[in-house]
Amino acid sequence: MLRFRDIVLGTGPRPGECRLCTPAPESPVPVFRPAEEILADLAAHPGEIGAPVGVRLTGADPLAHPDPPSLVAAAVRTGAQRVALDTPGEGLARPGAADALLAAGARVFEVALLGSTEATHDRLAARSGSFDALAEGLAAVASAAEGREARVFVRARVTVCPHTVADLPATVMRCAELGASQVVLVAREGVDPRRALEWIGAACDTGTVNRLWVSVSGVPAEALGERGLHAVDPFEAVHAGSLP
């Protein structure tokens, strides 16, 4: 499908991790690699004209970087037609942030949702106000995209863990309401497949009837049974080194 090479910006809390499953790191503040290293990574794998390879900025929340638009612009300068940001999404709500990112060339926003309600999401993310900020940020992206007549793609990542599993169908529904273009359910290691599959199936079907594609990651296609097609993800993340 459409390939995106990952450019690791640094280290920090992974967006979308359930804090009841994975305690927050000692330092919740992202640590970014030096700018010159990131730029060198981007330059080492220039986009090929005619080859639809995008760039995903990941590893640390790109919106926590001192100058996110400059990172996006640098990726665009390498020839990438699609720049994706792997982020919790809260930073999109900052005034002007979404528009500045679109102006620089960001077109794909990979955000994280942990529950169908503000209370559930904020509790599992261990951040008060997180849900509202994400919703506000996605609205800002949609508004900026309309203003710039730009096409954007919002990929909502939903962690499947014992704390989220029963809420998956409602969470997919909420993703549709927030304007997601796709949902990816990421099954955490250790999830009991017998219990999870029923909810994953219901979540997939909820997406289907709401015209929203739901991909499932971390569960083999065969285990999904008649819903095996949900193992297909149009977004293909590849490590920079694995590109030809």
Place this chain on the structure above:
Amino acid sequence: MSPAPRQKVALVGLSSVGYRSLALGYVRAAAQADPRLAGSSGFMTLDLDVSVDPWWVAFRVAGLRPDVVGFSVTCWNARAVYDACRLVRRSVPGAVIVLGGPEVSPIAEDVLAANPDVDAVVRGEGEETFPELLVALLRDRPLWRVEGVTARREGSGIVSAPDRPLIADLDTIPSPYLAGVIEPAEGSAYIETYRGCPHRCGYCFEGKGFGRIRSFSRERVQAEVDHLATTAGLRSFSFIDPVFNLTSDRLEWLAGMLEPHARRSVRLHTIEVDIERIGPAEAGLLRRAGVASVETGPQTVGERALAACRRTFDRERFVAGVEALRAAGISVECDLIVGLPGDRASDVLDGMRFAVGLDPGSVQLSSLHVLPGTDLWARADEHRLVFDPEPPHEVVSTADIPFADLRRLELCGNALMNLYKARV
């Protein structure tokens, strides 16, 4: 002051926003030019948005107080037309309601049986048949005797007169543009330079059952293009020909004819091409002609579906065609169909990967519509194709892909297309 016509004819097109029915333009131009109708028949065209409430369609039609109401019907507007007919029948009870077009022509008797408010269906080309039908009405002759018409006969149900032969010389059909019955809509005009199609794809009604290709003369096409190009506000042409690059000679002629207008920034949008016959030279000609974008297959890359639909696909030549067009600065829209007989889910996914991997500019994914008059319509049972009997006849399931997986493939494909479009 001339006397009021004895017969008022309203032609109604229900189209997408920005479109005008070229078919109704042809039919009206032909009827207006018929000396037998001169002075006795008056014509009006209503071009309406297909989403307009059928009550308002009836309101507009009733306001014209017509004696005859003609609708052009495709699979896309058929439901809206049938709804409008039901209300027109009751709001203008004396009007004769006539349908024509690709949706009703191949299944005329079924359409009349299912729609008691419709009086007649014009089958095949309408430019000769519709004026004949109007003459029959003026002279109080039965419609079911008019060649190319299916109509109701009192006491005998629905009767189809014999088919009317194809119009041998297309130049005998008056040009709707030169006759002044149709004007460019929103800066764009649609042009037809020939009828028929060199291909026989099982799902397509593009050739409309016409067995051979018949062309308008080059002089006629040139006259239409020159007329349109001097129309204020014209920004683009669209050619509705099934294959724009039908022959090298023809492509060269079209490029030469259109080049002066291209220099004035009149563009050609979304013409359909046989991409496997495009190399750098052909791409250069298309560029000269002002082509900004082309539309093409592959529809599928699955060998079983290609065979079932009588299509060919040469991967290397297809790729070479896309590259030649891209090098000439022309955007390509690759079309894929979900639900063709023979295709498995993996074939559909392979098609998506192939099309997106080419980075053509645009990729369009749509479900199969099993259209009346096509080979797939006739052989649906043999292929175990299940489709909605109501227009637009979308596929429900195939022998290889169940109902739910077809819906999943559509959604997955749409997500991919949206991701593909999200770019700088």
